[in-house]
Amino acid sequence: MAIFVFADQHQGTFKKASLETLFYASQLASSRQQEVVAVVMGEMNQPQALADLGKYGARRVLHVDAAWLNDFDARLYALVFKEILTQYKAELCLMPHDFNGRALAPYLAAQWQAGLLTGIVSLPDDKGCYQKQVFSGKATAWIKLQTERQVLTLLPNTFTPQLGNSQAQVERWQPTQVNAQQKRIQVKEVQTTQGRVPLTEASIIVSGGRGLKGPENWGMIEQLAEVLGAATACSRPVADAGWRPHHEHVGQTGLTVRPNLYIAIGISGAIQHLAGVNGSKYIVVINKDPEAPFFQAADYGIVGDAFEVVPRLIEAVKKYKGIS
C-alpha cells in the first residue's frame, strides 16, 4: 500500500507546500510501513528535480508527462489522479491546502468516492483524529474520517521538511481513460510577480496598516522586507483604500498566512485581521498605541512611532546581517 501525493510544479519548479506535503506523507508512511508515491502532472524537462523528490520522502515518482496537463485544471487533474489511484488500489491521497490543492482535492474526493478532510495541521493521534483549524484559526477541531478512501489537504508551512539523501525512482505514467479532448478550461495568461516570494510561501512577512498614513510611506516597509528576505502584506483598509494591491491583503476575507515571522506595523489588530495571521509562529507588533489589540496576540512588541522605529530596525537588521 502506498500514500499518493500531488507534487505540484510550475515550469519545472516544485511548490514549497507540495514538498512539505511529501515530507508529511513520509512521516505518516513510516509509522505504517508504507511508501510514498509522488504524482507529477505536465511536461518537465528536469529529470534530476524529479529524482530529487526522494529527498523529501518520495520512494517513487509517477510523471504524467503530457503537454495538455501543463496548465492546472481541477477536473482534468482529478480524472487522471482517479485513474492512478484506482489502478494502484490506493486508499490515501494527500495534497497541499494551497490554491491548486484546494480545488483538486474536493473534485477528486467526489470522483473517487473518498472522504475529504481539508486543511489538516497534524499527524493523526491514537484515535485517528487529525487536527484542523476552524473559525479562521480561532479554534482547533479534532476530526476523524470514517471512510476507507481518504483525500487530505495539509495546511502550508505546518511541517518543515528534513531532507534525506535518497533518490526517487521515476516512471512515466500514461493515462488511458483521460485525454486532451476532455479539456474544458483554456489558460490564456499567467501573470506572476517576478523575483518576489509569494505571500503564501514566505517565511517572513512585513505587513503595514493604516498607521502608515499613505502609500507614499511604503518605502520603509519594502526596505525592511528586502533586508529580511521577506514578502510584504497589508491590512484590509489599506487594500480597500487602494494604497496596496488587493493580493497583499491578509486577514479573514483576504489571504490566510502562516509564516515563521509576521511583523505588523501600524496595524491595530482587528479580530478579522488576526484571523488571517494567528497561525504565524512569531508575531512582532510595532504600534504607537499601547492599547492596540494586536499586542495581545504578539510575541514581541515595540510601542513607538513606526516612522522612527522602522528605519532603526532596518539598520539593526543590516548590522546583524553584515550589510553596510
Add this chain to the structure above:
Amino acid sequence: MKILVCISKTADTTAKIAFTPDQKSFLETGVQFIINPYDEWYALVRAVELKEQYPDTVLHLITVGGADAEPILRKALAIGGDAAFRVDLQPISIEQVALSIAAHVKQEGYDLIFTGKETIDYNGSGVGGYLAGLLDWPFISLATRFDYNGQTATVEREIEGGREICEASLPLVVSCQKGMAEQRIPNMRGIMAARTKPLQVLAAPPEAQQPVISIDHFALPPKKSGVHLIEPGNEEELVRLLHEEAKVI
C-alpha cells in the same frame, strides 16, 4: 442563463468562539449569524450583476441547513435572486452539502454555479470542487473576476504570487473571492420584495444523510504567554531576540 448561488450561514466575524462544556459543539448562545461573507459579497453580488447585464437570467439561491437558516436566505434574497431553496439538513461535512446541492442541480438544471471560496467557520473550501466533481462539470476556484459574453466565461483566478486568466464555456462551477464584486447593502425595496419571494424547502437526498467525518472535540488555542515589549531605540535587542530566542531570522 440559469444561475445558482450557494449560501451558507456562519457566525459573525466578530463572534466570540466558545464550545459546549463537553467540547463537542460550537456554542451558539448569543452569537449573531450572517451570510458567509464570500458567498454574499462576491458570489451573490456578482451573480446579481450578471442578471442585471442579462435580464432574462434566472437566479436561484440555495442553502443546506435548518429552519434557522431561513432569515439568512431572506437577507440574501434582499440583495437579489428570484427564488431560494433550503435543503433541510444540518450538515457537518463538505460532502453532505455538496450531495444535497447536486441533487437539486440535477433536478432543476443550471448553467452556472457560484460558491464562496470557503465558509469562515469550518474553512473547508471544498463544497464548490466537490459539487463540480459530482456533476462532472469544469471547476475554477478562487476567482477574482468573472466575465461572460453570452458564450464564453473569462475568469481570473489567484495562484501563488500572481494570477491566471482562463476561459471556459458553461456549465461551470466557480468559487469566488475578493475582487469579484463590491459588497452591496440591500435597500428597502429589496428587503420588502424578499419577503414574498418563493422559498422552497427540499428534503435532503438519502446519500447526504450520514456524514463521513466525526468531530471528536474542539479546543481554543493556548493563550500567548504575553508580549515581550522592547523599548523604542533598542531595535538591536529585537533583532537579537528574533535570532537567538525565536530563531526565525
